[in-house]
Amino acid sequence: MKAEDQVEVGIYPSSSSSSLSLTKWWSKETVAIVTGANKGIGFAVVKRLAELGLTVILTARDVERGEKAVDLLRRQGLLHVSFCQLDVSDSSSIRTFVLWFKNKFGVLDILVNNAAVSFNDIGENSVEYAEIVMKTNFYGAKLLTESLLPFFRLSPSKARILNISSRLGSLSNGTWESQGWPELWTDYAVSKLALNAYSRVLAKRYEKKGISVNYYCPGFTQTSMTRGQGTHSADDAAEVVARLVLLLPEELSTAKFYIGFNPFVKSKL
Numbered sequence: 001m002k003a004e005d006q007v008e009v010g011i012y013p014s015s016s017s018s019s020l021s022l023t024k025w026w027s028k029e030t031v032a033i034v035t036g037a038n039k040g041i042g043f044a045v046v047k048r049l050a051e052l053g054l055t056v057i058l059t060a061r062d063v064e065r066g067e068k069a070v071d072l073l074r075r076q077g078l079l080h081v082s083f084c085q086l087d088v089s090d091s092s093s094i095r096t097f098v099l100w101f102k103n104k105f106g107v108l109d110i111l112v113n114n115a116a117v118s119f120n121d122i123g124e125n126s127v128e129y130a131e132i133v134m135k136t137n138f139y140g141a142k143l144l145t146e147s148l149l150p151f152f153r154l155s156p157s158k159a160r161i162l163n164i165s166s167r168l169g170s171l172s173n174g175t176w177e178s179q180g181w182p183e184l185w186t187d188y189a190v191s192k193l194a195l196n197a198y199s200r201v202l203a204k205r206y207e208k209k210g211i212s213v214n215y216y217c218p219g220f221t222q223t224s225m226t227r228g229q230g231t232h233s234a235d236d237a238a239e240v241v242a243r244l245v246l247l248l249p250e251e252l253s254t255a256k257f258y259i260g261f262n263p264f265v266k267s268k269l
């Protein structure tokens with residue numbers, strides 16, 4: 001058996017693409033949190049989930065940027081979007097956010113760990129900021145998830161965690177062992193490798209406890225992280241994220257690494 005065969009890798013189920021609104025299990029009582037959501041894929045995910053009728057908490061590390069993003073959505077008629085400051089690299093910010101969430105909502109259905117940083121341009125490989133990259137992309141998602149675990153709603157529709165990751169940190173192809181460390185975005189790749197491994201561990205731990213944990217690489221997407229380059233827009237990636245977190249309970253898997261975009265594209269990140 002090849003190493004790749006041992007990992008649950010999925011392309012998101014495109015067959016369900018036209019049936020999303022017809023097979024709706026959620027309502028405005030369904031609560032989703034998205035991190036790093038003042039711009040890029042995170043912002044687009046909040047917008048899509050709000051359009052589909054969920055209550056969404058848009059979080060951002062910068063209050064002004066976050067409030068501006070929420071205003072933009074409210075002006076589009078998306079009224080069930082709340083804002084709270086959250087810097088995932090700062091444990092006291094996580095504590096404050098969780099307390100706010102507990103008092104204001106108390107119950108969570110969906111968590112999208114999206115916030116991440118990379119300080120490299122495409123083609124560069126500085127590791128000068130490796131510590132903050134790990135702290136944000138891996139430890140931030142982990143600490144926030146663990147702080148929110150007691151609030152997940154245990155219901156037949158299942159709670160869902162989707163970690164926005166990258167195939168640069170793929171556990172499935174074994175190339176790190178045979179070909180050495182990735183030569184592009186090494187710090188970022190290590191942070192996403194850790195996030196992927198953590199997703200699988202967490203998925204296993206909560207398999208029978210009503211929480212599904214999957215991870216997703218959106219492919220080469222036009223955002224500030226790629227300096228606007230990419231094969232598709234943040235809205236396109238967000239559409240896939242929305243479909244993944246809103247899968248019907250009976251279609252919902254756990255510990256799956258979804259990659260790409262529809263049609264399947266190869267990511268450069």
Ligand SMILES: NC(=O)c1ccc[n+]([C@@H]2O[C@H](COP(=O)([O-])OP(=O)(O)OC[C@H]3O[C@@H](n4cnc5c(N)ncnc54)[C@H](OP(=O)(O)O)[C@@H]3O)[C@@H](O)[C@H]2O)c1
Binds near residue numbers: 117167
């Ligand atoms: N774009 C791609 O091609 C691509 C490919 C594979 C995976 N991804 C993944 O997709 C996700 C979204 O990235 P993107 O492309 O949308 O990038 P982006 O436009 O740079 O957005 C990143 C978001 O994360 C926020 N953020 C950074 N550090 C944070 C912190 N400590 N606490 C809270 N928020 C923080 C940023 O806030 P500020 O505005 O304050 O900086 C921004 O809102 C990331 O997980 C990324 O690794 C992207």
